[in-house]
Amino acid sequence: MATTLDSDPKTTPGLWARFLDSDIFYSFRRSPLTIAAAIVTVVCFAGAFLAPWIAPHNPLDLSSVDLMDAYTPPVWMAEGNPRFILGTDDQGRDLLSAIMYGARISLIVGFCSVIFAMALGITLGLVAGYAGGAIDSLIMRIADVQLTFPAILIALLIDGIVRAAFPRDLHDQLALYVLIFAIGLSYWVQYARTVRGSTLVEKNREYVQAARVIGVRPVRILFSHILPNVIGPVLVIATINLALAIITEATLSFLGVGMPPTQPSLGTLIRVGNDFLFSGEWWITLFPGVALVTMVLAVNLLGDWLRDALNPKLR
């Protein structure tokens, strides 16, 4: 990936120019599907994170919601209202704004849980690979046991435990953190195994031995010497896991154990809208669903491309 190894600073182009010249950018430019996925991802992320500033309405502000507007169909249908492009839900909230705010929560949960899973998995993987022996087998056996169960089941279980341990109103306030914790804890294994594998190779290299000889502390060796050399594959897993985490959050919320209706994520919106499918108000559930699928599909495509682009064997 680092195409320029020149030591002369005058001939070394700037970071941005080097990026434009790199193999990764070349393979990006050559794939229209990837470019489309990147554009969709950027639009989705921007729409979600800038929701408080660019959304046409604020669905969380109850004073701006009028029950008379409830069940307005999308604007292109006969009874549509130009104020609500995608229509409104059962409480008269603008669906487009609700989707933007909901996507924001979905993305926050997705990003935070991936970061949590990464931090936990990388740390345990580094420690297991570097320490070896009993610590290694303990961590890896736990990973094995956890891997025999689907992640969604583990997330559900953690959520159930927290639910039993805290009173209900407190749980609603903590829902966001519980979700991040539950999803993060159910996806750490993959990072740990990848990092452990690379650490086993790296720890016998000369630079690690040299660091050890001059008396660098193990924690420093792990995080500032070995970690930069094993991080590559981890980033690919993280991209693909982001899509998985978003799906898991939506699923948990759909099952009614995720975000409460007062702070709806995309999954909660779909669950609430599902009740109106039979009475003909299909848009309440369908549009959040489309938003979710679009986002997940785009992130998945980016992840696939990144995996291929960073894998020199496939070039």
Next chain:
Amino acid sequence: MIAFVIRRLIQSVLVMIVVAFVAFSLFTYVGDPISIMLGQDYTEADRARIAAELGLDRPFFVQFARFVANAVQGEFGLSYRLARPVDELIAERLPATLELSLVAAIFALVVGVPMGVYTGLNRDSWLSRVFMTVSLIGVSLPTFLIGILLIFVFAVHLGWLPSFGRGEVVHIGWWSTGLLTVSGLKALILPAITLGLFQMTLIMRLVRSEMLEVLRTDYIKFARARGLTNRAIHFGHALKNTLVPVITITGLQLGSIIAFSIITETVFQWPGMGLLFIQSVNFADIPVMAAYLCLIAFFFVVINLIVDLLYYVVDPRLRADRGVAGGHTG
């Protein structure tokens, strides 16, 4: 062989003990069974008496041993929500979930394998591209959305199939089956497709990549040189050799299907174990949660064990390399 079986058995028992420990910790530390049983008003004497009756004053390991002994006999106490024995509740719901999971698995195999063979043999045909695109979308679509879409199209829009429940069931002993009535079969179609679709795309991709790999090998080239028909080569030689990993993955996925039925059962209000579990999570009904956890873990462990043993029987290469056999089956 015997050493391998024993090692796998010990590993399985260890997993079960860990799961039982988690379930037991749930019982002991989350929620307070005594205050649930006694309600609001009680004295310390009442409390001590109940604790002694339930054995909660005993040392930790004695309690754990008793929990395991009960669990092995299917005793998980009373549900907090329904005030009925948990084993009864689960036995009532078990047939619905198992029937759904089995039909979903069969659907995934019967549709996934031919699609995989076709896309493997005709890499560049337009139909293969359609299949591959569909499978990518199938992976990206969350299960519950697939269910909602199917309900929207086939139940709401077209009105062909029911959108919830099991239809009429026939009782054979304690087992209730929906496979023998027309309404039961109709009710099964949409949930089974929803549950099996993800596994179907998985099997299709697996068969495809295995076929591509096998078709490049020397013995296939040799078979062509011998002048065998395409049909004999593709199905007699190539497909046969792709089936080992397919069987393994399908077997392992059976456990996932049972676990994932939680989602499908919620979408279709299917009266199975998964729906029971979700209601229990919502209500913090710990005995049911613990029992479901142990049961699912038991299914997983048994399935993994059988698949590992089958693999060992089918693939002679594993017998030489002992390290791999006990390995990772995720």
